[in-house]
Amino acid sequence: MSTDVSMPIQETPIAGVTTVVERKTTVIFALATVGLALILLLAGVSDDTTFRLATPDDWAELPTVTVPAAPTAWLLVVLCALCTAASASLLLKERRTPLWLVVVFAVGWMIGFLTWAAAGATIPVIGLLAGSLALAVPLVFGALGGVLGERSGVVNIAIDGQLLAGAFAAAVVGSMTGTTWFGLLAAMGAGMLVALLLGLFAISYFVDQVIVGVVLNVLIIGLTSFMFSQVLAPNAESLNNPPRFDKIDIPVLGGIPLIGPILFRQTVVVYILYVVVALVTWALYRTRWGLRVRAVGEHPTAADTVGIKVNRTRYRTIILAGAIAGMGGAFYTLVSVPQFNREMTGGAGYIALAAVIFGKWDPIRATLAALLFGFASNLQGVLSVIGSPVPSQFMLMLPYVVTIFAVAGLVGKSRAPAADGVPYIKG
Structure with a gap:
């Protein structure tokens, strides 16, 4: 089974080598950043968000972290915007977005979203993970x-x-x-x-x-x-x-x-x-x-x-x-x-x-x-328990939305084994 979801925007022949640069990562970064910013603008919060990082049985208990929801979420929006700008800069130079930048963006966006979604409540980080x-x-x-x-x-x-x-x-x-x-x-x-x-x-x-x-x-x-x-x-x-x-x-x-x-x-x-x-x-x-x-x-x-x-x-x-x-x-x-x-x-x-x-x-x-x-x-279960303002219908479809974006948007060019799905008839 072969899936090719690449979106090439430019092919530059260099000494017989074709360089293919994809814009999908930059586009997804931009859309996700704008989406998080719109959430904060349309449904702003003023409470604090608490992240509980320890259990009673840990031999070195980490402190519970409480942050102001709105400023922290906006700070992470800025971080996501910087990651998007860096990805766009690499795109203009016909270079791929490195994996570490994708990880930084994903972590920053998720923490920003959780900070907004759990405002006024406590997220049990260990229970979530x-x-x-x-x-x-x-x-x-x-x-x-x-x-x-x-x-x-x-x-x-x-x-x-x-x-x-x-x-x-x-x-x-x-x-x-x-x-x-x-x-x-x-x-x-x-x-x-x-x-x-x-x-x-x-x-x-x-x-x-x-x-x-x-x-x-x-x-x-x-x-x-x-x-x-x-x-x-x-x-x-x-x-x-x-x-x-x-x-x-x-x-x-x-x-x-x-x-x-x-x-x-x-x-x-x-x-x-x-x-x-x-x-x-x-x-x-x-x-x-x-x-x-x-x-x-x-x-x-x-x-x-x-x-x-x-x-x-x-x-x-x-x-x-x-x-x-x-x-x-x-x-x-x-x-x-x-x-x-x-x-x-x-x-x-x-x-x-x-x-x-x-x-x-x-x-x-x-x-x-x-x-x-x-x-x-x-995540849908945890946010439902803490009374998050995120609509329950959205939370129910969240795993499948992530699946669609992961396969169609984040995976890049994906090539299955050449003979995948092809029966072998010895001739």
Whole structure:
């Protein structure tokens, strides 16, 4: 699957090299800055905003920060305007906006928005970020599965089905055995089964991979909904009452101010996620296996000529990807909610797929994209709790607006693996 959302404004040939400069980052900076300024002009505030940065268990408690809402927000508008001017200056020089400038702008704009939105209230920063991580965990697992599948040349639209199947299997097996670990293994097996079906039709029978993925998602939704109403609901105590993973506070690390409560007071599933992200990144770029996966995703014919079994490599990779996505599904029923419900993933697989594109088919970047979407989802809940003046309808659509802007506006020129979505027919 290939997505190219570039907006070239100038191409200057230099010694046989074409330089393409994009204006989208500068335009988005300008629009976001003007938007924040209009919010402050039309709905100004005079109260103070408080940011709580610590928890009672931190070994070095950070002070609570209280700032005047209006002056602080306007100061950050000025910062955003300076970032926009710097981006425009680089654009005129036919240079790209560096990543650090994008980060400074994004952080400054978000703090400015939160300062206005939470005027007269207190924002629990640790709760906001820790909740964002919790919501992002299934997205990260799904995004990693998507990266692996598409790096091998298979479009994995079925991520949502793998998440949902994993959640269902974890609930049933966890309830029957009374063990979270068996539930986690069952979730991995369910994700692998969905991936195997995807491979059977897409790799062996050359069916359009996007269509197969969508059909599998619908199939899993229908199947799990039927099983829920006919089997799980009447036998909820024995089949839909799984145990939950407890949070594990890592000594010393869990007490680090700000970072510790967010990263190191989590369940074992989150710690597994840290390991999986590192392993996938290392294996994809530093091992012979990763080289073969990338080879069959870029040029399967060339890979075949040097003895790489293209379809076998694709099968193995998407089955591994299914196991990883299945673990994301287990998070729903073994960590978040101790029971299975109809369509409980809420289309998270499609957000994970957007994270794959936003992350340019790279495990680390896809993880960061998933964390961004998790933050957007949690932000709506936090602002609703503190009574923010932001309309509830806007907050409900916020995660999807961020997804659209991220994929269509911020991602830049994004090129999928060359053979992504193309079945290999050995000739």
